[in-house]
Amino acid sequence: MSTSDGTGADAQQSRPSSRERAKVRQQVTELVRSAREPALQRQVVRSVTARYRARCDRTLETVTQGDGTSVLVATRELLVSTQTWADVGARSYLEARRLERIELDAPEIDDKIVLLRAADDVSADELHDTVAELRLRGFAASQNQVMPCGPIMKNLGGPALAHHLPVVEHGPLPDAPHVAVIDTGIDERVRTDGWLVDVPRHTSGPDTNIDPLDIDPGDGYLDLCAGHGTFVAGVVARVAPHARITAHRALLGGGVGTEVDVAAAIVRAAQQGADIINLSLGSPTLYDQPSLAVEAALERVEEIEHAEGREILVVAAAGNAGDTRPMWPAAFRQVVAVAALTAEHRAAPWSSHGFWVDCSAVGEGIQAPFVKGKESYEFTADPDDFPADAFARWSGTSFAAPQVAGAVANLMREKGIGARTAYAQLRATGRAVPDYGRALHILPGL
Known part of the structure; x- marks a missing residue:
């Protein structure tokens, strides 16, 4: 995928508005606040639980x-x-x-x-x-x-309407690395500006991957975490314009899924040829122990690697708890755990961090394609109305992880190497930051 002037997705961006900047600052404030206020956490849990019950019975x-x-x-x-x-x-x-x-x-x-x-x-x-x-x-x-995927992992308020990025003229290459995004799915609507148009949409069957956007409840407003998977896929596309991107829907009502749902999606993605699997999701666990289901899935991925003679890299967001408690699946040794940096490339205090983190990238005010729809006052005091072909800015480790996935895909294509080898080379370019792994310069923030 290349943009209209052929210089990449970040070419000739217009300057962000003062409102964009203010809303990103509010996102960061909420990320810090949400980790410290039990009342807000209880509100989030109630919202997630009600929506999951309505969607999944x-x-x-x-x-x-x-x-x-x-x-x-x-x-x-x-x-x-x-x-x-x-x-x-x-x-x-x-x-x-x-x-x-x-x-x-x-x-x-x-x-x-x-x-x-x-x-x-x-x-x-x-x-x-x-x-x-x-x-x-x-x-x-x-x-x-x-x-x-959040809002337990990030701010409740959601993304901020942003200015447009250049249109896309060329899609992914057929032999390019394959990045699988396991998340809330992809927007069924195909954009007219070329962004994400080549991501396969499956409206039925076991691989259904459409994010319904407005059914929890169907009230004319975007659901909690609606568009998260589309945005994450868009971050990958910004970094790796030529990568083949697929979307897998494992997170349902309220943007959550069980560890079994996520584990099954990981294996399906590997079986379908993914070189890199992005997980912008996760949580702490009981006893701080690894998820049994995801551990089983990672074992299956290793079996696929050995049987097919290829490398598969799993990348996961480290979480937004602002402490050193391990978040899973990021904390698995086989998984690349990605923490967040501020827009100034400093350690973000709201990001989860610790010895288990491998690398970090900017996680404040990341810009990517978003979905059409109105935000609800239930989740933000200043809701946006996103038009067709909208772009947004969002903050959280959810949007640092796909930058690493995209950067690995680029190195794979440029050097003809496997995903794990490419990640090792990418990580070597980073600056060591205590508890944040290697700090990488990939996308700018705000």
Whole structure:
């Protein structure tokens, strides 16, 4: 993809308006505030839970750990490894706790993970105690945790209307690296300015990837986190104009999906030939332990790499909690964890960070294509009305990660190397920043 003057997606940008700048500053303020105000977090959880129930006919609830931190989980659902389920003692204990096996509906990992559901009157705390007991006995078990793209990961207010970038004249190359974006899906509407027009749209079947934008509820306003996947794909396209981009929808009502949903999408993307898989999503986990389902998916990805003799790189946002607690799946050793920098290339204080972070890129005021629609006063005091072919600015590690994915794709194409090799070369160009990995210069912020 190249722009009208052939010099790349950032050519001849008009100067951002004072309103753009003010709204980006507000986004950053909200990122800092949301991590520190329990009342705001509770409001977010209520909004997400209600929308997920309406979309999926399943409920979510919050489990509060001993240190006061909370994790969203699917109600009455527990995951165990197939080895745990095969153990006679573990299975007897689970059945005594009134848990029964149900269909996982994720053939990509169903030989590695077993999904159990508790009786209706089993509380979240009881299920939490069951997991704790299994862990004490040395068995792999966890509640089916939820992975949001936000707003738990970023500001509640959403993006800001921005000026236009140049139109696109040429699409991706057929032999270019393949970047898979696992997120809320892609806008069904095909833009008239060339941006993201080559991203495949699937309106039905198991690979449905359309972001419905306005059904939670259908009130004429953009849903919570609507357009997130489209925006992330647009960030990849800005950095890597010639990359082949595909969108996979694993996040549903309220911009959240269970770890099983995300894990299945990771494997599907790898099976369909993705070289780079971008995950602008994640959360803390119970006991700060890796997600069982995503761990199984990453094992499957490694099997695909070995069987097909190629490299697959998984890149994930580090989160916006402003502390050092690991966020998953970014904290997996096999995953590139991307934290955020300010527009001045300093460590962003609102970004999650720590020893587990690999690199960082600017995460404030990133500009990319967005969707048509009106924002609701429920989520922002200053809503925007986005026209057709709109662009927006958004802040968060969600928009630092796809820059790294795009930069890796560029190096793969330029040098004819694999994704992991390309990432190693990219990371070597960065500046070391304590707890933020290597700081990379990719897209400018605001």
